[in-house]
Amino acid sequence: MQSCFWRKILVSVAVFFLAGSIWAMHSPPALAYDNPELLPNTFTPVVDLAKALPDLQEEKLVKDLAQFEVDTGWKLRVLTQYDRTPGRAVINYWGLDDKSILLVADSRGGNILSFSVGDAVYELLPRTFWIELQTRFGNLYFVREQGEDQAILQALDSVKGCLVQGGCNVVPGLPREQWILTLITSIVGGVICGFAAQPRTDKQVFAWQWALIFSPLWGILFIAFGIGPVVTRTSEWLPLFRNIAGFFIGALVAYLSPVFGRPPSTTES
Numbered sequence: 001m002q003s004c005f006w007r008k009i010l011v012s013v014a015v016f017f018l019a020g021s022i023w024a025m026h027s028p029p030a031l032a033y034d035n036p037e038l039l040p041n042t043f044t045p046v047v048d049l050a051k052a053l054p055d056l057q058e059e060k061l062v063k064d065l066a067q068f069e070v071d072t073g074w075k076l077r078v079l080t081q082y083d084r085t086p087g088r089a090v091i092n093y094w095g096l097d098d099k100s101i102l103l104v105a106d107s108r109g110g111n112i113l114s115f116s117v118g119d120a121v122y123e124l125l126p127r128t129f130w131i132e133l134q135t136r137f138g139n140l141y142f143v144r145e146q147g148e149d150q151a152i153l154q155a156l157d158s159v160k161g162c163l164v165q166g167g168c169n170v171v172p173g174l175p176r177e178q179w180i181l182t183l184i185t186s187i188v189g190g191v192i193c194g195f196a197a198q199p200r201t202d203k204q205v206f207a208w209q210w211a212l213i214f215s216p217l218w219g220i221l222f223i224a225f226g227i228g229p230v231v232t233r234t235s236e237w238l239p240l241f242r243n244i245a246g247f248f249i250g251a252l253v254a255y256l257s258p259v260f261g262r263p264p265s266t267t268e269s
Helices: 002-026 055-072 089-094 127-137 140-146 148-164 176-196 208-213 215-231 237-261
Strands: 046-048 075-081 100-106 113-117
Touching (some): 075 148, 100 148, 113 148, 140 148, 176 215
C-alpha cells in the first residue's frame, strides 16, 4: 500500500517536470521588462507600436498633446502595444512625474485601456473616474463598434476636458446604455412607490404611510440610480425628463393596478 502511494507521487512529479519542460521549449520568449530599443530616438508623446492610430490621426494627436502640455502643464502620453512593450523604459523616456498621465492601449486583454496616473492628478480625478473611463471606452463592445483609435481619442478628450474645468468625479457624457439603465431603475422605483401607496381600506385614498416606509427603497432606485447618474454626467434636460416621467408612469400604473384587475360588475335584470 505504501509503495503504491510513493509510486503515484513519483509519477506525478515526473509528469509535472515533463509538462514544464515542454512548455519552456514551446513558449514564446519573455517580454523585456525594460526595453528602450522599442522607443523612437526623437521625442514624441505618442508611441504607437501596435499601429492603432492612422498616420494623420497620430500626427494630429501629437500636436494636440504637445499644445495641451504647453497650455496646462499636464503631461498626457500614449503607448499602444501588442506583442512587444518597452516596459519601464517609458518612465525615463517621457520623464513621467506627478503631473503625468500615461494611457496604455493593449488589445490582448478584455479591456484595451489602462492608465498610469501621477499623484497630483488624483486630486482632480479620483480613482473611480479612471475605472469608469476604462470601462466606458476600453470595453470590447465599444472597440468593436468604434475602433481602437476612437477608444483612445475619446478617453483622452474626456481627460483633457476634466483637467481644463478643474476636475471631475465622474466621466462626462451619458451613453445610451447607461441612460437606459437609469430609466429602468426610475420605472422600477415608481412601481414600488405605486404599490406601496395603494389604499388598504375603503376610506383611504393614498397610503402615504406605506409609501413613506418604502421610501428608502424607491428613493434609492429613483434618486440615486435614476436621477444622480444623469445630472452628474450631462446638462441635457431630456434624459432627466424621461426618467421623471418614467417614475410617475410606473407609480401610476402600479397604484391603479387593483382597478385594472378588478372583474367588471354585473347587474341582474
